Amino acid sequence: MTKIDAFAHILTPKLLAKMEAIDPTVFDKFPFMKNEFLTDLDKHLKSIPEDVQQILSFVNLNPEDFTDPKKAAELCRAANEELLETIKTHYDKFPAGVAMVPMNNIDAAIKIIDDQVASKDGLAGIQLFTRAMGKTIADPSYHRVFEKMVEIDKPIWLHPVFDQRKPDNNIAFSWEYELTQAMNDIVTSGLYQEFPNMKVIVHHAGAMVPFFSQRIKYIMTKENYEDFQKFYVDTAILGNTKALELAFSFFKADHVVLGTDSPFGIPPAGATKVIIEAIEKMDITDKQRNKIYQDNITKLAGL
Incomplete structure (x- = not known):
């Protein structure tokens, strides 16, 4: 069967050129982006297994961190159109993409959702990050974005970023903490x-939540515990069958989707093979495995 990778990344050439024009040191600030499978579409396409399709989201190079609200909105809108063209050209491998929105311009973010996500085929939702403009993504000033996504009944992809207040950020552990927080x-x-019907897809299998689910159960409220189980999560933890089973047991069969973080994780082109091998070893039924591979994200993203 075709497996749909719900969390794969790209950095399109026009967006990259515009960001480098704003800040020529962008790759020095984010060295993990120096990945040719991220920026070279031909190499990226060749790296995808024959039975896998990818829903593409932008690597976390966020215009709002580099420029003013008006320019950030322009960059996001143009990047989304570029992503749409990439999807249309290679629909057999990219059934959908995830839109970028400027979190320093909420009015423009809402307009982009209306114009490019709600009104066009190809963009299945939006990507938000754990923090924006120095604030938690759950800050009340951002609630309009969540409200709009519930209104149009499309999911939010939640990706981690570093909390710049912390002096010891690292990719191995910090991003998992930031997702959990x-x-x-x-x-x-x-x-x-x-918004009881809100759909949020969390990267990296829900981070620390499955491991600490009993702490949530006994320290927090029953309502909190049940709300944690409303998140959807992907499988992007570089294999680890037992950890995937733990996430599956907490979030349940309808809330886990295939995600690889391609092309990151395992050089040169990512961990797709390793993650699929780990899913194959999970102690679940074939029907449940198919939900992870295809059924859940197809329903969730309206593919």
Whole structure:
């Protein structure tokens, strides 16, 4: 069967050129982006297994971190159009993409959602990050974005970024903490109580939440515990069958989707093979495995 990777990344050439024009040191600031499979579409395409398709989201090079609200909105809108063209040209491998929105310009973000996500085929939702403009993504000033996504009934992809207040950030552990903290902020801010049908896909199998689920159960409220289980999560933890089974047991069969973080994780082109091998070893039924590979994301993203 065709497996749909819900969390794969790209850095399109026009967006990259525009960002380098704003800040020529962008690759020095984000050395992990120096990955030819991220920026070279031909190499990226050749790296995808024959039975895998990818839903593409932009690598976390966020215009709002580099420029003013008006320019950030222009960059996001243009990048989304470039992504749409990439999808249309290679629809057999890229069934959908995930839109970028400027979190320093919420009015423009809402307009982009209306114009490019709600009104066009190809963009299945938006990508948000654990923090934006120095604030948690669950800050009340951002709630309009969540409200709009519930209104159009499309999912939010949640990706980690470093908290710049911390001096010891590292990719191995910090991003997992940031995801966990953002999930906690979303739950405790009452967003799921306000929007019970909100759809949020969390990278890296829900980070620390499955391992600490009993702490959530006994330290937090019953309502909080149930809200944590409303998140959707991917499988992008570089293999690790037992950890995937733990995430599967907490979030349940309908809330886990294939995600690889391609082309990151395992050089040169990512961990797709290793992650699929780990899923194959999970102690679940074939029907449940098919939900992870295709059924859940097909329904969630309206493919």
